[in-house]
Amino acid sequence: MGNYFQPEIETASREEILSIQNEKIVKQVKHAYENVKYYRDLMDEKGVKPEDIKGVDDIKKLPFLSKADLREAYPYGLLGTDLKNCVRIQSTSGTTGKRVVAFYTQHDIDLWEECCARAIVAVGGSNEDVVQVCYGYGLFTGGAGIHGGSHKVGSLTLPMSSGNTERQIQFMMDLGSTILCCTPSYAAYIGETLAERGYKPEDNKLKAGIFGAEPWTEEMRRSIEQSLGIKAYDIYGLTEISGPGVAFECEAQNGMHINEDHFYVEVIDPETGEVLPEGSKGELVFTSLDKEAFPLIRYRTRDICVLSREKCSCGRTHVKMTKPMGRSDDMMIIRGVNVFPSQIETVLLNEGYTPNYQIVVDRVNNSDTLDIYVELAPDQFSDIVSVTQKREKKLESAMRTMLGIGPRIHLVPPKTITRSEGKAVRVIDNRKLHD
Amino acid sequence: MAIHQISVFVQNKPGKLVGIIEELANKGINIRASSIADTAEFGIFRLITNDFDKTREILSENNVTNVTKVIAAKMEDKPGALYRVVDILSEAGINIEYMYAFTASETFGAYVVFRVDDVDAAQKLLDEKGISTLNDEDILDM
Numbered sequence: 001m002g003n004y005f006q007p008e009i010e011t012a013s014r015e016e017i018l019s020i021q022n023e024k025i026v027k028q029v030k031h032a033y034e035n036v037k038y039y040r041d042l043m044d045e046k047g048v049k050p051e052d053i054k055g056v057d058d059i060k061k062l063p064f065l066s067k068a069d070l071r072e073a074y075p076y077g078l079l080g081t082d083l084k085n086c087v088r089i090q091s092t093s094g095t096t097g098k099r100v101v102a103f104y105t106q107h108d109i110d111l112w113e114e115c116c117a118r119a120i121v122a123v124g125g126s127n128e129d130v131v132q133v134c135y136g137y138g139l140f141t142g143g144a145g146i147h148g149g150s151h152k153v154g155s156l157t158l159p160m161s162s163g164n165t166e167r168q169i170q171f172m173m174d175l176g177s178t179i180l181c182c183t184p185s186y187a188a189y190i191g192e193t194l195a196e197r198g199y200k201p202e203d204n205k206l207k208a209g210i211f212g213a214e215p216w217t218e219e220m221r222r223s224i225e226q227s228l229g230i231k232a233y234d235i236y237g238l239t240e241i242s243g244p245g246v247a248f249e250c251e252a253q254n255g256m257h258i259n260e261d262h263f264y265v266e267v268i269d270p271e272t273g274e275v276l277p278e279g280s281k282g283e284l285v286f287t288s289l290d291k292e293a294f295p296l297i298r299y300r301t302r303d304i305c306v307l308s309r310e311k312c313s314c315g316r317t318h319v320k321m322t323k324p325m326g327r328s329d330d331m332m333i334i335r336g337v338n339v340f341p342s343q344i345e346t347v348l349l350n351e352g353y354t355p356n357y358q359i360v361v362d363r364v365n366n367s368d369t370l371d372i373y374v375e376l377a378p379d380q381f382s383d384i385v386s387v388t389q390k391r392e393k394k395l396e397s398a399m400r401t402m403l404g405i406g407p408r409i410h411l412v413p414p415k416t417i418t419r420s421e422g423k424a425v426r427v428i429d430n431r432k433l434h435d
Numbered sequence: 436m437a438i439h440q441i442s443v444f445v446q447n448k449p450g451k452l453v454g455i456i457e458e459l460a461n462k463g464i465n466i467r468a469s470s471i472a473d474t475a476e477f478g479i480f481r482l483i484t485n486d487f488d489k490t491r492e493i494l495s496e497n498n499v500t501n502v503t504k505v506i507a508a509k510m511e512d513k514p515g516a517l518y519r520v521v522d523i524l525s526e527a528g529i530n531i532e533y534m535y536a537f538t539a540s541e542t543f544g545a546y547v548v549f550r551v552d553d554v555d556a557a558q559k560l561l562d563e564k565g566i567s568t569l570n571d572e573d574i575l576d577m
Contacts, residue, residue, distance in 0.1 A: 376444055376499050377499070378495075378499050378500065378501070381442070381444050381499045381500070381501050382442075382501060383440070383442035383479055383481055383501050383503050383550065384479075384532045384533070384550070385472045385474060385479060385533075388444075388477075388479070389474065410476055411444075411476070411477060412446060412477075413444055413445075413446065413497075413498055413499050414499060415497070416446070
């Protein structure tokens with residue numbers, strides 16, 4: 001049995017959790033129906049009224065929400081309260097140009113940070129720990145969520161943000177960080193850099209790491225654990241639902257407990273939308289249970305997972321999800337950033353290129369690389385090198401603005417992009433992300 | 436007058452340039468002058484041939500090409516010959532993007548090809564100063 005941030009709820013019986021969920025879902029659906037016109041229209045269209053929802057068993061009657069709805073409703077269409085009640089926005093990339101913007105009241109921030117606090121305590125964190133947060137700070141939820149969770153636990157928080165590895169290492173060694181929070185690829189990179197500097201795993205004071213925001217394998221877990229001399233834990237979340245901490249791993253290291261008192265989870269068949277029996281592999285769907293500013297009902301994550309209610313040795317009773325085993329759409333996670341091929345296509349068309357392109361994603365030295373091969377049209381070619389290169393740079397910068405990460409652009413002659421059976425192969429992902 | 440130059444976008448990879456040159460050889464194109472500008476990723480292969488229309492037709496089929504007019508100015512075989520031409524262009528505020536030299540035979544002499552920002556102005560200027568330049572007809576059969 002381990003430590004809990006909120007023991008009474010984290011170890012509550014199945015009946016207790018269900019009763020909490022039943023009570024909250026009625027209120028949440030009523031709240032969404034009354035305050036979010038976009039969702040009310042969807043419910044009306046389906047002929048469902050808030051009174052039809054008496055508990056979580058009725059959730060399946062409700063319409064789904066997807067990333068496309070978030071784009072459609074951008075920016076305020078899914079807001080469930082007055083802006084004056086909101087204290088924060090966070091944002092993530094959308095499928096095309098528009099970003100997803102999520103709103104939070106102080107209540108929403110608190111519940112999100114509590115979820116992160118549960119994750120920190122689950123890996124052995126307390127007010128005696130030094131938590132080094134090297135997730136990005138800013139619109140990305142990674143930094144803000146873990147930072148807030150660390151405060152709630154009472155740990156000494158180092159708000160490092162991402163990058164500047166020299167400084168990360170200096171602070172880690174000088175201030176004796178005990179818990180490291182970042183993307184798994186950055187953790188691996190820090191481990192390698194430490195070794196290059198001649199540090200042995202036992203030279204640092206780290207005991208645990210909370211790594212998320214991108215897919216990683218068991219093999220990568222073992223390698224990070226060895227290079228840093230720690231236990232490495234996974235964390236799951238998405239901006240739409242709150243951020244990291246929707247689910248987190250415990251000492252058992254075999255799946256992430258979903259915070260079921262705040263988020264109701266379903267697994268559906270991505271093709272039919274039909275709810276699958278527990279234990280089936282399918283797409284995760286979340287319903288927020290007590291959010292004020294951004295209540296999302298039946299939000300389709302596109303992450304493919306399996307849920308398990310097997311008794312966990314840590315004593316927590318909340319359902320566990322596996323690491324996402326893939327996606328039911330074409331979203332890629334590159335350096336922790338969500339990237340859709342459609343975004344790349346949008347930029348190409350805006351910049352006057354043909355939509356003939358190929359994306360090659362790889363992982364070199366534990367860092368993701370993104371290469372975009374673009375077929376050059378005759379009117380974009382100049383016999384002057386600097387003119388052609390300037391064009392390349394302009395496209396690169398437009399991509400960076402759209403995607404939030406910088407790709408390498410390669411202009412190639414027409415008809416050089418591999419086509420199989422006449423159809424261009426758009427994405428080649430050479431990373432090994434799933435076991 | 437000036438002459439037509441054809442430029443081809445070539446990936447900086449083994450086998451790419453040779454394929455283009457082979458095609459021209461097979462179709463009986465005589466390359467008068469050429470230069471390559473290289474970057475890490477790609478090269479720009481610039482050509483002056485005995486038949487620019489046919490060359491363009493052949494190369495455009497499988498490549499991205501671009502046709503520009505360039506000045507080919509005759510160089511006297513003595514010190515300061517290149518300086519004289521470049522100085523004329525420079526004085527007139529004409530910017531040279533790039534240049535390369537070629538010669539066809541002992542009697543033909545040496546020429547420098549200039550890619551400038553204002554080809555008409557450059558041509559007019561060199562004509563006025565009595566600098567001999569080539570036009571497309573001059574390079575059909577040398």
